[in-house]
Amino acid sequence: MKPLSLSPAATAWTRSKPPLLRFLDNCLNEFSAETSGSVADYIPELSKADPAYFGISLATLDGHVYEVGDSRVPFTIQSMSKPFVFALALDLLGAGKVESAIGVEPSGDPFNSIRLNSENHPFNPMVNAGAIACTGLIYDSKGADAFEQIRLALSRFAGRDLAVDEAVYSSESQTGDRNRAIGYLLKTNAVISDNVAGVLDVYFRQCAVLVTARDIAVMAATLANRGVNPVTGEQVLTPYAISRTLSVMTSSGMYDYAGEWIYRIGIPAKSGVGGGILAALPARLGLGSYSPKLDKHGNSVRGIKVCEALSSHYDLHMLNRSDDARNAVIADYDIGKSPSRRVRRPQEREILAAHEQEVRVIELVGTLSLSAVDYVSRRLAGRPRPQIVIFDLHRVTSTTRAGARLVAEAFAELAALNVTVVISGVRRASKEWDTLREWTAELKNVRDFYLLDTAIEWAEDQIVYRYGGSIDFHETTELAEQPLLSGMSEEELTDLASICTIRTFPSGAKIITTGDPADALFFLRSGAVHVTLPDGVRLATLTAGMAFGEMALLEPTRSADVFADMAATAFEVPLRDFERFRKQHPRASERVMRNLAQLLADRLIVANAKVDILTSM
Amino acid sequence: MKPLSLSPAATAWTRSKPPLLRFLDNCLNEFSAETSGSVADYIPELSKADPAYFGISLATLDGHVYEVGDSRVPFTIQSMSKPFVFALALDLLGAGKVESAIGVEPSGDPFNSIRLNSENHPFNPMVNAGAIACTGLIYDSKGADAFEQIRLALSRFAGRDLAVDEAVYSSESQTGDRNRAIGYLLKTNAVISDNVAGVLDVYFRQCAVLVTARDIAVMAATLANRGVNPVTGEQVLTPYAISRTLSVMTSSGMYDYAGEWIYRIGIPAKSGVGGGILAALPARLGLGSYSPKLDKHGNSVRGIKVCEALSSHYDLHMLNRSDDARNAVIADYDIGKSPSRRVRRPQEREILAAHEQEVRVIELVGTLSLSAVDYVSRRLAGRPRPQIVIFDLHRVTSTTRAGARLVAEAFAELAALNVTVVISGVRRASKEWDTLREWTAELKNVRDFYLLDTAIEWAEDQIVYRYGGSIDFHETTELAEQPLLSGMSEEELTDLASICTIRTFPSGAKIITTGDPADALFFLRSGAVHVTLPDGVRLATLTAGMAFGEMALLEPTRSADVFADMAATAFEVPLRDFERFRKQHPRASERVMRNLAQLLADRLIVANAKVDILTSM
Structure with a gap:
């Protein structure tokens, strides 16, 4: 073997970069050359920002955060606070209240427009009027606690405690007369009920919250992740509030540039005059960028370039999606082709062979979307009616709510036809389980087993019972009935019997332990045992008349555990x-x-058939 | 067994409905009660439509079309032609030409607004001014052939030949003075270069094309499917044209109701005054609805209700998506844990055991998205550098362009570190292959084998060669070296040798045939053979020193074929x-x-390990 010291290649390996990080590096290098635009100066304190700063961060939905350049330099959040405060208001006050006070149509105006819509309400929550109205609604409800609620919500989006830049806050407060005008206009139109000064104080503070490009990336990733912060795992706000917030970002987030933005970039985004841009691509990523020089629309020049590059380089336009639902079914078979690992006795085998088409197993893969479930529902109907359908979801990577709802409807359809549904491959404690059970919980025809093999074994038992077979665990068998001893003469069997001892095991007893010397064979006389690997994988369930520990004939030590399933x-x-x-x-x-x-040859045939089912479709 | 005549339950089974069809049935029944709104009357011919008509159709991206109600009643396409003609113009004339003549910002105006933007161009291609400009650009380029080009494009979207309602066409032509005004305004602003009457004639004809709800569903599904008609399989237009068309539908498709539409429904849509609505949810479905009564915005009242129901019932808002990239890796192991089915000789086994970590196998599942590939690229770096990485894509259901591009970047990164990449599980003739190879074709470190086992076997060979092992197929072995005969005495071996014949097989010879009587055992003396099942699954590759046909000791007939891989x-x-x-x-x-x-026990261990790898992650 090679020595363990690091070769040059190995060192290069540890220093190699994931391609996304290399992409961000390239953006940083290329767009640093871009020095057009100018730092915001309408708030004196903002004009002090160093125009050379440039930081980019990208947060993935599995919680990894890429950072390049000045990604930890703090700056004020400004208008990027608007989507988060709108989302907070939706959850805090109820959608009805917020949606009746603030519109959701783009106005085509710049961010600081004082124009209201035909109902004298703000056009949408992304322009100053709508954002001040949002803050006003929270202030109406929470009073002096309003700002702290907003700060805490922003902090949960960022995954760390965020503070306020007091200098920028006072500067905004001193120069915020246009926003005061908007505030009083909202009050005269009864959108804000009281205390305009108090509302504006909260609004100015909210705009002066300090964030970094990294914070913005994580906040954006939380929007892209249905409200779950991918770094902390916290569900910050409801999926409803998040998707509606992304909607207004899409239609109005870039003001009079919104149509062009959807057309060219296609990623919901929001900018702030502090130099930040956030972009959230649902189910994919969150991007945060910081560079203080702004274009005539008030958007960071370099930040826009980063968004453009990300969208075009990776073709990430949100409307450019594809999928093929037919690939969702990875295997579709009946139990004749792949029985459980339970070793069955002749009578059971006969019943199962006669009715093998009555248990159908459909193994699914990838996303359980509306398209995938719809395809499965049609595929199911194309064959004779089974008694039991097992859906194995082991390889399902995610379930959309549409998919879950359609699953529930398909199960209900099956229930009406007296078909039992078994789900395998989903742990009860998982998020997937909760999504699936939201609509299926009331259905009586649904069973679940985590292991597919257990599900198939249960289904086989149902078929055996239904067609008159009995699984009599109290029956006892003689040595002569053991397949391992078949073909032996009576004399040989008598001699063998003379060296046997009859052992009794209580339910749950561990009969054989992995690693122990293999010093005996066992012939099960009554009851049932199961054979499992040390990692918990169940290899077989055996009933009276079968041997276990028989590998002692070949191997000096035990390679699996055997437990009594019941008194045996x-x-x-x-x-x-x-x-x-x-x-x-x-x-x-x-x-x-x-x-x-x-x-062993028989078991190998079963194992190879299983491998083929799993790899050949 | 049960008799084959259909029981009542079986009859019910054949009559059972997929849940999506049931959903559409429910929409039809529920919304038929809705009789508000009024039939369009500004074109006299349109006012003749029977207000009772109601048809809904939903086309899935695997090419199934659900239909309920009057889904085959023809009506005129009207404004629903606009997105398709815009998309056609992008592909026919080039995006640059079209995008410089027509804006993409929402105007906030009704569909028939005559207002142009600050550059005196139409705001977007969804208002009449923009649509007439689009038709004008095509007319400029194609002259008298313009309408036929448009009709053919619409027909390819629908998957059938579409005709014009001549009565509606003449009615539109006679009453279209507002559109004439728009046409001349465009000419005076140099958006249309010539022959306003000719352009408008094409435009009126285009609006009078006859479609059904079913046609509209298929056309919408083609938009949702990146331009591939899911019923005919034809790539009608480029993915670029399609995603940009969906963009303008999103920002402007519902005119002054666009923000509300994104907010509440979140599915790109377009309506026509003929009573049709089309909605296209990317990667999911296309919806077509027909019901002539319109609301004050000019949208079909019942059609809007169907869209609302579809979005809310299944939570299909396009911005409400989720995914977990970590689920994309279904197995990640080295060849120590799962070797190929090639039976190796002791020297090879030793080399492979010492270097098992140098071949890493990563099996992926679901969508190969940017998120999934990024996660894999980070996961790869977290372990020692392998010589070879095998990516098995057998269970990958789709590859996004972002994912493919990041794959190429990750492979390039590996190439720089002298790591060889092997792709398995993708057929060269497939769409997936084309997507993957778009960016990886130039890379020299990429190999591909369709079967994972073949890929592992090839990788093992590389390791064996690299570490001084030789695979000498010309070597001959004696009976005493056969593992099946180990432990036999010299006398016993001599007796056995006396009943042996040495047989010679040319390369490719079929030595054993499935189903034949199993009347001989073979001990391979030189060369190599492979064992395959009748369905082509390769069970093992054997080299000199190994037995084949040995199952004759247990089974009376052959259960696999054996071929000579070379002279043996x-x-x-x-x-x-x-x-x-x-x-x-x-x-x-x-x-x-x-x-x-x-x-057999050894083979069973390998097979069970493979099953566990495939089912336990």
Whole structure:
């Protein structure tokens, strides 16, 4: 083997960059050359910003944050606070109240327009009038606590405690007469009920909250992630508030440049005169950029370039999406093709063979979207009616609410036809489970098992019961009935019986432990046991008449655990005694080895069939 | 078994409805009660429409079309032609020409506004001025052929040949003075260069094209499917033209109601005064609705209700998306955990065991999006550098262009570090392959094999070669080296050799055929063979020193085919002779059975490990 010291290649490996980070690096280098535009000067304190600052950060929805340049330099959030405060207002005060006070149509005006719509309400929450109205609604409800509520909400979006730039706050407050005019106009139109000065004080503070490009990226990623901060995992606001906020960002976030922005960039965004731009691409990423020089629309010149580059380089336009629902079904078979790992006795095998089409297994993959579920619902109807359908969702990477709702409707349709539905592959504690159960919880025809094999075993049992089979765990079997001993003469069996001891195991007892010396074979006489790997994977369930620990014939140590599923009895044959038996009865011994090879060959066929189902579709 | 005649439950099964169809049924029933609004009367011919008509159709992107009610009743397309003609103009004339003549900002005006923007251009292609300008640009370029080009494009979107309602056309032409005014205004501003009457004639004809709700659903689904008609499979226009068209539909498709529409419905849409509404949800579906009574904005009253119901019932707002990139990796292991099915000799096994970490296999699932690939690129860096990385894309359901581009960047990063990339699970003839190769085609470090097992086998060979192992297919081995015969005495081996014949097979020869009687065992002496199932699944590749056809010891007929991979020689032992040998040498025979059981147990471990990899992540 090679020495462990780091070779040059290995060092290069540890220094290699994920391509997205390299992309941001390239943006930083290329757009640093861009020095057009000018720093905002309508608030004196803002004009002091160093125009050379340039930081970019991109937060992924699995919680990784890429940062390049001056991504930790603080600046004031300004208008980028508007979407978050609108979202907060929706959740805090109820959508009805907010939506009746503030419109959602683009005005085509600049951000500081004082024009109201035909109902004398602000056009939308992204212009100053609408944002002040939002803050006013929160102030009406929370009074002196309003600003703290807003600051805490912004902090939860950012995943850290955010502070206010007091100098910018006083500067804004001293020069904010246009916003005062808007405030009084809103009061005269009864959009703000009282205390314009108090509302504006909260508004000026809210605009002066200090953030970094990194903060903005995380805040944007929270918008892109249905309100869950991908770094802290906190559900900051409801998905409703988030999607509606993204809607107004889409239609009005870039003011009189909104149509062009959707057309060219296609990523909901918001800028602030402090030099920040945030962009949130749903289900993908959040971007934060900081560079103080602004264009004539008041947007950061370099920030716009970063958004353009991200959209065009990766073709990330939100309306340019594709999918193929047919790929969602990765396997679709009945239990004839892939039975459970439960070793069945002849009567059970016969029943199952006659009714194998009555349990259908559909394994799904990728996103459980409306399209995917609709496709499955049509595919299901194209074949004879099964008694039981098992949907394995192990490889489902996400479930949309549309998909979940359609799942519930498809299950209800099956219930009406007396088809039982079994879900496997979803843990009950998971988010996926909650999404699925939101609409399926009331359905009586739905069962769930985490392991597909357990689900198939349960379904097989139902079929066996339904068609008159009984699974009698109290039955006892004799050695002569053991397949491993088939073909042995009566004399050989009698000799073997003489070296057996009958052992009794209580339910749950651990009979065999991985790693122990393999010093005995067992022939199950009554009850049931299961064989599991140390990592918990269940290899087989065995009932009376079957052998376990038989690998002792080949291996010196145990490679799996065996537990009693219920009170069980077994014939135990110590390996030492069996070796003596082998020498006395070479023909019988050859027979046992042959039977063992046969059992293993049968298991191999099942395992290979399973591998093929999983890899061939 | 049950009789084959259809039971009542089985009849119900065949009559059961996919839940989406049931949803459309419910919409039809519920909204039929809605009789407000009035039929368009500004074109006399339109006012003749029967207000009772109500048809809904929904086309999925896998090409299924649901229809309820009057979904086959023809009506004129009117303004719903605008997005398609805009998209056609983008592709026909080039985006630069079209985008410089027509803006993309919402105007906030009604559809028939005569106002132009500050550059004296139409605000956007969804208002009449913009649509007439679009038609004018096509007329300028195509002259007398302009209308036929438009009609053919609309027909390709619909997937059938569309005709014109001549009565509506003449009625529009006779009463279209406002549109004439717009036409001359465009000419005076040099947006239309010539022949206003000719342009308007094309425009009036284009608005009078006859469609059904079903047509509109398919046309919308083509927009939702990046320009590929999901029923005919034809790529009607480029993805660029489609995503930009959806952009202007989003910002301006519903005129002065656009902000509200994004906010409440969140599905790009367009209506026509003929009573039609089309809605296109990217990557999901296309909806077409027909009901002639219009609201004050000129939108079909019932059609709006259908869109609202679809969006709210299934939570289909386009900005309400979620995903978890971490679920994209379904398995991540090195070849120590899951070797190929090639049976390796001891020297090869040793080399591979010492270097197992140098081949890493990452199996991906679901959508290969920017998020998924980014996550994989970071995950890759978190472990020691492999020589070879195999990406298995078998279960990848779709690849976004962003994902493909990031894949190319990640591969380039690996190339710089001398890491070889192997792609498996993508057929070269597929769309997925084209997407992936768009940017990776130039990379020299990329190999591909359709089967993951073949990819692993190739990677193993590279490691064996690299670390001094040789795979000498000309070497010959003796019977004593066969693992199946290990533990036999010299005398026993000599007796066995006496019943062997040495057989020679040319490359490609079929040595064993499925279904034939299993009447001989073979011990491979030189060369290589492979074992495949009748369906083509390759079970194993064997080289000199290994047995094949050995299942003849257990099974009376062959269950797999064996082919010579190259010129090969083998010791053949007829089963009849082997039976005699068994009787003479019971101890040797027991040994062979035990060795066989051991081989099967080893294969079972590999197969079970593979099943666990595939099902446990």
